[in-house]
Amino acid sequence: MELAFSILLFSFLFASLSHQPSYCQQTYINETQLNCSANPAVSKGYLCNGPQTCQSFVTFRSRKPYNTPVRIASLLASGASDIVAINNVSAESAIPPDKMIIIPVTCSCFGNIYRHPAPYTVKRNDTYYLLAKEIYQGLSTCQAVISQNYYESEDIPVGVELMVPIRCACPSKNQIANGVISLVSYMPAEGDTLTRMGELFGVSPQSIMDANRISQKHNC
Numbered sequence: 001m002e003l004a005f006s007i008l009l010f011s012f013l014f015a016s017l018s019h020q021p022s023y024c025q026q027t028y029i030n031e032t033q034l035n036c037s038a039n040p041a042v043s044k045g046y047l048c049n050g051p052q053t054c055q056s057f058v059t060f061r062s063r064k065p066y067n068t069p070v071r072i073a074s075l076l077a078s079g080a081s082d083i084v085a086i087n088n089v090s091a092e093s094a095i096p097p098d099k100m101i102i103i104p105v106t107c108s109c110f111g112n113i114y115r116h117p118a119p120y121t122v123k124r125n126d127t128y129y130l131l132a133k134e135i136y137q138g139l140s141t142c143q144a145v146i147s148q149n150y151y152e153s154e155d156i157p158v159g160v161e162l163m164v165p166i167r168c169a170c171p172s173k174n175q176i177a178n179g180v181i182s183l184v185s186y187m188p189a190e191g192d193t194l195t196r197m198g199e200l201f202g203v204s205p206q207s208i209m210d211a212n213r214i215s216q217k218h219n220c
Helices: 030-034 069-076 080-087 128-135 142-147 173-177 194-201 205-212
Strands: 002-008 012-016 053-061 100-110 113-121 161-166 180-186
Touching: 053 069, 069 080, 069 100, 069 113, 080 100, 100 180, 128 142, 142 161, 173 180, 180 194, 194 205
Parallel strands: 002 180, 053 180
Antiparallel strands: 002 012, 053 100, 100 113, 113 161
């Protein structure tokens, strides 16, 4: 069973463990995805170019208050028991701070964009920027959250439920042909480089750049 891993660094990057270029749905788009007030044309997700629905994965770093399988599962609309099994963590104890956790999600095509919908109940001082950058750790974008909800960013009523579209993707036809069955979006740690991330997942830095149509200048 072969997986393709993606790197989330202001955008999703994909790399195949086959070490063959398997182009992603769109190119590296940098930090413009966290601009909540301008550039409305910024990407809201990956275009559907594969199955309508698939099993996908995202990575999330344990941070209070989202530091137990139940709380992380609730935030990302996943299953706590699956998180426990995949990551070999305790169902009862808090997960150590900043530990990377792999989360299974159902990725589906809505319109022409892949996403995994996660409901979120608004707390005091929440904004779309805070949701996209801090709470969901870049797994969504400001523009994607805004497009799915009806409130002004600075005046979201406390207690209302928002829909946060988690960025995900299903393998493309080319990726499936290369043996890829699932995609994982990886959240880089501070100081990560393409070389280090390649070593983490057993792929070459060049394969990451090839798969994502990025150049060495975007090495993180």
